[in-house]
Structure formats: structure tokens, C-alpha cells
Amino acid sequence: MYTAQFRYFRPADLGEAEALFRAGSDARFLAGGQSLIPAMKQRLASPSELIDISRIAALSFIRRERERLVIGAATKHANVAASGDVQASIPALAALAGMIGDPAVRHRGTIGGSIANNDPAADYPAGVLALDATIATNMRKIPAENFFTGMFATALEPGEIVTEVAFPLPRRAGYAKFPNPASRYAMPGVFVADFGHAVRVGVTGAAACVYRATELETALAHRFAAGALDGSAVDPAELASDLFASAEYRAHLVKIMAQRAVRACDG
Amino acid sequence: MAAISLTVNGKPIRAEVEDRTLLVHFLREHLHLTGTHVGCDTSQCGACVVHVNGRAMKSCTMFVAQADGEEIVTVEGLSGEGKLHPVQAAFQEHHALQCGFCTPGMIMTAVDMLKRHPHPDEETIRRELEGNFCRCTGYLNIIKAIGAASRAI
Ligand SMILES: Cc1cc2nc3c(=O)[nH]c(=O)nc-3n(C[C@H](O)[C@H](O)[C@H](O)COP(=O)(O)OP(=O)(O)OC[C@H]3O[C@@H](n4cnc5c(N)ncnc54)[C@H](O)[C@@H]3O)c2cc1C
Ligand code: FES
Ligand code: FES
Numbered sequence: 420m421y422t423a424q425f426r427y428f429r430p431a432d433l434g435e436a437e438a439l440f441r442a443g444s445d446a447r448f449l450a451g452g453q454s455l456i457p458a459m460k461q462r463l464a465s466p467s468e469l470i471d472i473s474r475i476a477a478l479s480f481i482r483r484e485r486e487r488l489v490i491g492a493a494t495k496h497a498n499v500a501a502s503g504d505v506q507a508s509i510p511a512l513a514a515l516a517g518m519i520g521d522p523a524v525r526h527r528g529t530i531g532g533s534i535a536n537n538d539p540a541a542d543y544p545a546g547v548l549a550l551d552a553t554i555a556t557n558m559r560k561i562p563a564e565n566f567f568t569g570m571f572a573t574a575l576e577p578g579e580i581v582t583e584v585a586f587p588l589p590r591r592a593g594y595a596k597f598p599n600p601a602s603r604y605a606m607p608g609v610f611v612a613d614f615g616h617a618v619r620v621g622v623t624g625a626a627a628c629v630y631r632a633t634e635l636e637t638a639l640a641h642r643f644a645a646g647a648l649d650g651s652a653v654d655p656a657e658l659a660s661d662l663f664a665s666a667e668y669r670a671h672l673v674k675i676m677a678q679r680a681v682r683a684c685d686g
Numbered sequence: 687m688a689a690i691s692l693t694v695n696g697k698p699i700r701a702e703v704e705d706r707t708l709l710v711h712f713l714r715e716h717l718h719l720t721g722t723h724v725g726c727d728t729s730q731c732g733a734c735v736v737h738v739n740g741r742a743m744k745s746c747t748m749f750v751a752q753a754d755g756e757e758i759v760t761v762e763g764l765s766g767e768g769k770l771h772p773v774q775a776a777f778q779e780h781h782a783l784q785c786g787f788c789t790p791g792m793i794m795t796a797v798d799m800l801k802r803h804p805h806p807d808e809e810t811i812r813r814e815l816e817g818n819f820c821r822c823t824g825y826l827n828i829i830k831a832i833g834a835a836s837r838a839i
Pocket of ligand 3: 785823
């Protein structure tokens with residue numbers, strides 16, 4: 420399948436990427452291309468310029484600091500999954516990256532592309548929201564809470580480039596995903612993070628957009644154990660229904676995945 | 687048009703291509719390396735997997751311009767001097783193909799897998815094959831062949 424015509428650019432740095440975007444008529448940034456290229460082949464997207472930011476060296480890094488873990492936007496899923504720093508500081512995030520798609524997708528897809536795309540069933544948004552991460556762009560810093568605004572929608576302005584994602588280090592965290600048997604996307608995926616003073620639960624693949632399951636957070640803050648959720652019921656009212664799962668089944672799976680995520684916290 | 691220069695199976699290549707040329711189209715239609723297949727054309731099936739700088743990637747989900755300056759290896763580049771690569775030999779030995787359509791992608795994925803997991807157990811092999819579909823074999827002989835290749839390498 421051919422995409423529509425476009426002009427391809429590969430800027431060497433962020434400044435050049437910004438200038439190319441301003442000069443373009445309907446420009447789009449390209450990272451791993453694992454969501455954008457399939458969309459372009461189906462003509463769901465037909466940008467006139469593609470600005471490839473995947474080889475800008477300053478966007479590819481994993482840096483462990485004293486109280487946070489910082490990941491550059493163009494860092495590939497496979498590199499996050501295999502990183503000793505990620506495995507040591509937030510093992511659940513390494514595990515999450517290793518569950519995305521398949522090895523070939525993980526070799527190209529990036530964290531920045533995943534959160535900018537904000538697919539309702541993508542894995543990273545659950546971790547970014549539950550871990551209370553901060554998304555840095557070429558313009559500002561955006562708390563995860565304000566970043567994911569709806570189905571395939573984010574707070575990003577035109578021309579805004581995600582540069583890095585900074586994760587505060589939780590005391591413990593876990594991720595569990597029920598993969599859609601065909602696509603491997605989350606159906607759903609639940610990320611649980613215990614910060615000692617607070618418990619945060621991010622849910623993806625259940626509704627139109629990633630969200631925090633506050634009722635599960637309250638139960639886990641009271642007692643951080645899978646059994647603490649036995650009495651919880653997830654309300655299906657706001658959840659998605661499709662040919663793979665009804666809203667009621669998704670609600671059931673959210674609770675089961677949350678319990679598995681809590682169990683995964685201990686290794 | 688984009689001017690690109692890259693290495694394919696060890697050979698330096700320069701070309702002028704339309705910006706929208708996919709890597710798989712470049713390999714098949716410009717270089718006539720038709721071992722790399724297009725199965726789904728929607729990033730699902732893995733028939734188009736090649737190595738870019740030593741890592742397995744879906745060549746239907748990449749523009750050749752993105753591979754500018756990189757090293758590509760296709761299934762044609764695996765065997766040397768008329769000798770099959772151990773993974774190819776294991777596929778033959780264990781009857782890991784029927785129609786053969788998925789085979790180039792399976793083999794390129796398997797070679798990449800064995801680099802990262804030199805001694806994979808069956809569960810690892812199955813997990814690593816998540817992006818490669820086979821409509822004929824039922825996968826059992828493919829899994830057997832990859833296990834045997836890991837012991838042969
Ligand atoms: C077969 C298959 C299976 C998959 N399975 C899963 C799965 O199980 N779970 C999952 O979460 N994902 C899955 N994905 C999607 C994959 O994770 C993508 O890599 C990811 O969604 C997009 O990242 P990318 O780097 O490829 O971005 P691209 O496709 O290049 O870009 C996606 C969007 O983000 C924008 N963008 C990219 N980078 C930036 C940036 N730094 N700043 C601002 N905007 C940017 C682009 O303009 C575009 O709009 C799958 C994909 C495929 C093909
Ligand atoms: S043809 Fe590329 S994944 Fe199917
Ligand atoms: S051998 Fe026919 S698709 Fe795999």
C-alpha cells in the first residue's frame with residue numbers, strides 16, 4: 420500500500436525540527452512510525468511533510484537520577500525493556516515496555532510516539548499516569564494528569580515535541596495486561612504504583628482514554644494487597660464495548676488485572 | 687525525491703527514490719530481492735521482517751528514507767558461500783515450512799531472537815514469535831526448528 424505523497428526530512432537537532440515544522444504546510448513528526456505509518460497507509464493521515472525526529476541523539480537516553488528516572492522521547496521500547504537502570508529503579512516499567520506488540524515493533528516504537536499518539540489501548544499511558552510522571556516538551560512541562568485528554572488526544576499543541584518523560588520512583592509498582600488476542604494491545608492493562616504516602620492506579624484499554632481508578636486506589640491505600648480488592652466492583656458505565664469484550668467483561672478484567680498487578684509488585 | 691545510501695547484504699547501494707517508498711518496496715521492486723515478502727501490509731504478520739543494524743524490523747512499516755545510512759540484511763544475505771545459515775538448515779531439517787510464505791520473516795525473526803536469547807525455552811520462542819503469523823504449519827515445527835538451531839549455533 421502506498422501512502423499519499425509527502426516530503427521527508429531528518430533534522431539533526433530540535434531547533435531544526437521546529438523550523439521545519441513552522442515551514443511545513445501540514446507537517447507531522449515521525450518517530451518509530453509504528454502507529455503513524457499504518458495510519459498513513461490507510462490514508463487516515465496524509466501529512467505533507469514528515470519530520471523524522473527518531474535519530475536526534477539528544478532525545479534517546481535513559482538517565483537514572485536520585486529521585487527519578489528520566490527517559491528520552493525517542494527511546495525505543497526494546498531499550499527501555501532491556502535497560503538495567505529501568506529494571507533496577509522501576510522494574511514494572513521495563514516489564515510494560517517488554518509487553519508492547521512484538522519484538523519488531525519494540526525495535527522501532529518509542530515512548531514519545533506512544534504517549535503522543537495516546538491510543539486508548541496503549542500500554543505506556545497507564546504507567547505514565549500511575550507513576551505521576553512529568554512530560555517535558557520543547558515548550559513546557561506537563562503533568563501526566565493533564566496530558567492525556569481523550570481518545571487519541573493529548574495536551575500537545577501543534578509543533579510541540581515531547582522531549583523526555585520523568586518518572587518519580589515508587590516504593591513498588593506492578594503492571595498486568597490482558598492482551599487482545601489479535602492485536603496484543605491492552606484489553607485492559609492496569610498499572611499500580613505504591614508511593615507510600617499514596618497509591619495510584621492507571622487503567623488503559625478499558626475506556627476511551629487512560630484514567631485513574633480512584634475506587635481501587637482507595638482500597639489499596641487502606642491495605643496494599645490483592646485481597647484488598649476482593650470486595651471492589653468496577654463500574655462498567657463508562658467503559659468501552661466492542662466485538663472483543665463487553666463493558667461488563669472489561670470491568671471484570673480491570674479488577675483481575677489490578678489484583679495481578681499488585682501481586683506482580685513483589686516480583 | 688530522496689537521495690539515499692545504505693548497505694544491503696554487505697553491498698553499498700545509492701538510489702533516488704520517492705520519499706514515500708517503503709523499505710519493503712525498495713528491496714523487492716528496486717533491488718529485486720524478492721525473498722522479503724509482503725503478507726498483510728498492515729504491520730501484523732511479520733512476513734516482511736528484515737534486519738536493520740542487526741535488529742529485526744517490519745520493512746512494510748518503514749520508509750526506505752528512514753534506513754538511509756543503515757545496514758540492512760535480508761534473508762538472501764544470511765547464507766554464505768552456498769551454505770545455509772544454521773536457522774535455515776534447522777527449518778529444512780525440521781520441516782518448519784509448508785507453503786513457505788512466512789518463512790523469510792520467521793527466519794529473520796528467529797536469527798534476531800537467538801542473538802538476544804541464545805538458549806530460549808519454548809515459552810520464550812513462542813513469545814518472541816508474537817509478530818509472525820504462519821497460516822500453514824501450526825507453529826510446532828517452527829518452534830522445534832528454532833530450538834534445534836539454538837543448540838546448533
Ligand atoms: C503490530 C503492532 C502492535 C502494537 N502493539 C502495541 C501494544 O501492544 N501496546 C502499545 O502500547 N502499542 C502497540 N503498538 C504501537 C506502538 O507502541 C507504537 O510504537 C507507538 O504507538 C507509537 O510510537 P512510534 O514511535 O512508533 O510513533 P509514530 O508512529 O512515529 O508516531 C505516532 C504519533 O506520535 C507523534 N509523535 C511521535 N513522537 C513524538 C514526539 N516526540 N513529540 C510529539 N509527537 C510525537 C507523531 O507525529 C504521530 O502523530 C503496536 C504497533 C504495531 C504496528
Ligand atoms: S507485510 Fe509487514 S507485517 Fe505483514
Ligand atoms: S508455511 Fe505457509 S504461511 Fe507459514
